[in-house]
Amino acid sequence: MSEEEKTKKNIEEEQAKDEPEDEVEVNVAMLKAENITLKKEVDELKATLDLLKTKYGQAVDLIEDDTKSRLIAEIAPKTSTPEGILAMKSVEDLRAMKKVLDTAKVPAYKSGTPITSVKDSPQAKLDNMYEDYKKKTWGKNKV
DSSP: OOHHHHHHHHHHHHHHHHHHHHHHHHHHHHHHHHHHHHHHHHHHHHHHHHHHHHHHHHHHHHHHHHHHHHHHHHHGGGOOSOHHHHHHSOHHHHHHHHHHHHHSOOOOEETTEEOSOTTTSHHHHHHHHHHHHHHHHHHHHHO
């Protein structure tokens, strides 16, 4: 072999050695660039996730407050518990109270007193007394 052939052979061998190293370096550089891009995307997604979690929490609170106010509006007329105390209770407690109040029988009332027997009720006695009084007093004026 001549020296030119040896030199060509050495150059070819060196190029063969250099090419894989260059390709590896290029691949590493490309992967690093892709990694940086992916990290940016992950950071953006984390920010979006945090924002969505915050909005979800606000929505849950809003729905719970709405449910609570609706339950309080339904319970308040049926009980003597102040609305401030009802507002402190949880939604589950309010639902349980509503269920109990819905199944309970409300006694009949006439002028604020429970009626056991119409004839024996205090209001009936008062009405009869008033009727008697009207007859006595008005009856005297007419004569």
